[in-house]
Amino acid sequence: MHCRAKIKARDLRGKKKEELLKQLDDLKNELSQLRVAKVTGGAASKLSKIRVVRKSIARVLTVINQTQKENLRKFYKAHGVILASSCLPCCPLCSGTSCL
Numbered sequence: 119m120h121c122r123a124k125i126k127a128r129d130l131r132g133k134k135k136e137e138l139l140k141q142l143d144d145l146k147n148e149l150s151q152l153r154v155a156k157v158t159g160g161a162a163s164k165l166s167k168i169r170v171v172r173k174s175i176a177r178v179l180t181v182i183n184q185t186q187k188e189n190l191r192k193f194y195k196a197h198g199v200i201l202a203s204s205c206l207p208c209c210p211l212c213s214g215t216s217c218l
Contacts, residue, residue, distance in 0.1 A: 125174040130181040142178045145171055 130138060149171045155164045 124170060125177055127177050127181055130178060131185070135182065135185070138178055138182050142175065142182075145175045145178065149175065 125141075130141075133141075149168065152160075152164055152168045152171060155161075156168065
């Protein structure tokens with residue numbers, strides 16, 4: 119197990135996707151080890167670390183999803199593709215066209 123401090127989202131944003139996935143895997147392994155320690159009656163310091171590791175996993179997943187969404191936005195903006203949400207009817211009378 120690592121003696122890891124709280125992970126900052128700004129530090130994660132500079133990393134590549136492969137590094138983030140590796141860190142996510144490490145955190146998940148650490149969480150499983152901490153859960154085993156909880157069942158076997160581990161120290162209180164290990165039990166309190168479960169929350170920190172869970173939040174770190176959430177941060178890594180959030181950064182991965184945000185960068186993925188940002189890259190998709192850039193891709194569709196560059197290629198001039200109309201997103202589906204702009205084609206939805208705004209009222210029952212119009213069929214995908216603007217009411218304006």
